[in-house]
Amino acid sequence: MTSxxxxxxxxxxxxxxxxxSEIDVLRGVSFALQPNxxxxxxxxxxxxxxxxxxxxxxxxxxSSGSVRLGGTELTTLGSAExxxxxxxxxxxxxxxxxxxxLTVMENVLCGTLGRTGFWQAIRRTFDAADVTEAFRLLxxxxxxxxxxxxxxxxxxxxxxxxxxxxxLIQDPELLLVDEPTASLDPAASVRIMxxxxxxxxxxxxxxxxxLHDVPLARRxxxxxxxxxxxxxxxxxxxxxLTDAVLTQVYxxxxxxxxxxxxxxxxxxxxx
Amino acid sequence: MPTEAARAWxxxxxxxNASARRGLWIVATAYAVFALFTVDVDAARxxxxxxxxxxxxxxxxxxxxxxxxSDIRMGLVESLAMTVVATAAGFVLAIxxxxxxxxxxxxxxxxxxxxxxxxxxxxxHEVLVAILFVAMFGFGAFAGVMTLVxxxxxxxxxxxxEAVEEIDPAPLEALTAAGAPWASRxxxxxxxxxxxxxxxxxxxxxxxxxxxxAIIGLVGAxxxxxxxxxxFARYEFESVSAILMLIISMLFVAELLSGRLRRRLx
Ligand SMILES: Nc1ncnc2c1ncn2[C@@H]1O[C@H](COP(=O)(O)OP(=O)(O)OP(=O)(O)O)[C@@H](O)[C@H]1O
Ligand SMILES: [Mg+2]
Numbered sequence: 001m002t003s004x005x006x007x008x009x010x011x012x013x014x015x016x017x018x019x020x021s022e023i024d025v026l027r028g029v030s031f032a033l034q035p036n037x038x039x040x041x042x043x044x045x046x047x048x049x050x051x052x053x054x055x056x057x058x059x060x061x062x063s064s065g066s067v068r069l070g071g072t073e074l075t076t077l078g079s080a081e082x083x084x085x086x087x088x089x090x091x092x093x094x095x096x097x098x099x100x101x102l103t104v105m106e107n108v109l110c111g112t113l114g115r116t117g118f119w120q121a122i123r124r125t126f127d128a129a130d131v132t133e134a135f136r137l138l139x140x141x142x143x144x145x146x147x148x149x150x151x152x153x154x155x156x157x158x159x160x161x162x163x164x165x166x167x168l169i170q171d172p173e174l175l176l177v178d179e180p181t182a183s184l185d186p187a188a189s190v191r192i193m194x195x196x197x198x199x200x201x202x203x204x205x206x207x208x209x210x211l212h213d214v215p216l217a218r219r220x221x222x223x224x225x226x227x228x229x230x231x232x233x234x235x236x237x238x239x240x241l242t243d244a245v246l247t248q249v250y251x252x253x254x255x256x257x258x259x260x261x262x263x264x265x266x267x268x269x270x271x
Numbered sequence: 272m273p274t275e276a277a278r279a280w281x282x283x284x285x286x287x288n289a290s291a292r293r294g295l296w297i298v299a300t301a302y303a304v305f306a307l308f309t310v311d312v313d314a315a316r317x318x319x320x321x322x323x324x325x326x327x328x329x330x331x332x333x334x335x336x337x338x339x340x341s342d343i344r345m346g347l348v349e350s351l352a353m354t355v356v357a358t359a360a361g362f363v364l365a366i367x368x369x370x371x372x373x374x375x376x377x378x379x380x381x382x383x384x385x386x387x388x389x390x391x392x393x394x395x396h397e398v399l400v401a402i403l404f405v406a407m408f409g410f411g412a413f414a415g416v417m418t419l420v421x422x423x424x425x426x427x428x429x430x431x432x433e434a435v436e437e438i439d440p441a442p443l444e445a446l447t448a449a450g451a452p453w454a455s456r457x458x459x460x461x462x463x464x465x466x467x468x469x470x471x472x473x474x475x476x477x478x479x480x481x482x483x484x485a486i487i488g489l490v491g492a493x494x495x496x497x498x499x500x501x502x503f504a505r506y507e508f509e510s511v512s513a514i515l516m517l518i519i520s521m522l523f524v525a526e527l528l529s530g531r532l533r534r535r536l537x
Contacts, residue, residue, distance in 0.1 A: 057448050059447060086447070086448055086450035090449075091445065091449070095441055096441075097441035098442060098445075099442045099464070111449050112449075113455040116455075163445075167449075170449055176448075
């Protein structure tokens with residue numbers, strides 16, 4: 001166990017998570033994130049990647065262990081303090097998780113609901129500063145002029161960018177990103193990953209990014225965490241991800257051909 | 272060829288089944304004859320009824336809007352007011368019950384309580400509820416409005432709960448992750464997903480409530496039903512005919528309007 005230290009954005013210690021069944025989905029997961037650090041979280045389907053992000057946010061309650069956000073212990077917070085802590089972590093989802101019947105602007109402003117009063121929100125009289133920031137973010141996301149479009153009219157990549165803007169308007173210290181590219185084609189995936197790395201750099205954000213795609217993780221994440229059956233099987237730079245490690249994480253069949261370094265070059269070429 | 276023969280052989284078992292059915296037919300016919308005797312068909316009363324029916328249908332062909340116009344107008348206005356008030360109040364009250372009766376939102380005790388309440392609201396037919404409320408609050412529109420409010424909560428609350436249980440949970444979870452408080456999560460993560468359907472069902476309920484207001488009036492709960500039963504009691508079939516025609520045309524207009532409104536909502 002690492003002791004609480006200043007300077008880390010996020011410290012996860014010996015985290016165990018189980019759903020209703022007896023089997024632990026996460027077992028003794030520990031890692032810490034420096035400011036500005038981008039971590040790619042890889043692992044086979046069902047390894048517990050999404051569960052780890054959800055447990056950090058306490059969308060699922062950890063059964064033991066500790067999660068500290070900039071020194072605040074999250075696992076013992078009451079509901080009001082937990083809401084405040086959640087505002088400090090922006091979450092981006094695989095299937096966008098936008099409210100389809102609301103407009104782009106309304107969805108982006110949903111990111112401010114933690115600090116906007118209920119009556120103010122339902123009358124759509126959001127703070128001027130938030131609206132200005134929303135417009136700036138839409139512009140940054142390449143969605144200039146889309147504010148009044150309903151979200152169900154957007155393409156997958158556009159929806160994902162609305163989701164990014166919604167996370168950023170929270171003014172978070174940390175992004176938790178769950179497979180942002182899973183429903184996109186290779187070129188759009190690269191564009192979204194580029195955008196996410198850029199906004200992290202611009203805003204000085206740390207990020208944990210779940211990725212199915214090992215070549216993408218190698219390319220965009222200076223540090224890789226690999227989960228295998230709920231445990232951390234690898235923690236280090238992409239160069240350390242040898243075939244032996246990949247075999248352990250994904251099993252024999254997966255290493256050749258589509259998770260190998262060769263396919264990484266192909267995706268690079270496709271951009 | 273042998274295959275075709277095999278196919279041709281499929282009907283015989285059906286004939287065998289039909290012979291079993293023949294027995295059933297005999298039993299059924301015997302019961303029908305027996306039942307006919309039990310209900311004590313009285314030729315004299317049929318003849319008398321036929322005369323009254325002829326009277327009634329004669330009246331139907333000569334609707335009289337004028338003799339009892341002020342009664343009719345009052346009844347219609349009252350029914351319309353009952354319908355609108357009860358639907359609006361029922362809609363507002365159905366929301367907390369419906370949200371409470373949604374497994375994905377409410378904690379177990381609240382869920383059980385709201386499901387139970389909605390089941391009770393829906394347990395009895397409007398006519399029975401109206402009889403009860405007339406006994407409690409006396410004759411008139413108030414008992415009728417109460418009856419329709421209860422029925423509307425039961426109807427919309429149950430359907431709202433069903434719609435809420437089918438929502439996409441992902442946007443709601445995203446709002447939770449953004450630190451949104453409970454009320455904002457409902458207003459932004461749940462209601463936008465169910466509102467078009469609920470508003471459509473409310474329009475449908477408006478039209479049911481108008482029809483029900485005519486029925487519960489028959490047991491003293493005010494509205495056009497009260498006017499209708501009075502006209503029947505006085506054998507004023509011309510007025511009865513006029514009232515029925517007005518009810519039908521109002522339902523027709525309501526149907527047209529709600530159809531248009533519904534198309535706007537989606
Ligand atoms: N709500 C839940 N209730 C019960 N078990 C769950 C729930 N969500 C996930 N699990 C189980 O937890 C394990 C880890 O799931 P998780 O979604 O975290 O995996 P993942 O690594 O994100 O997989 P994928 O790459 O397919 O998204 C799986 O075995 C899954 O069946
Ligand atoms: Mg997942």
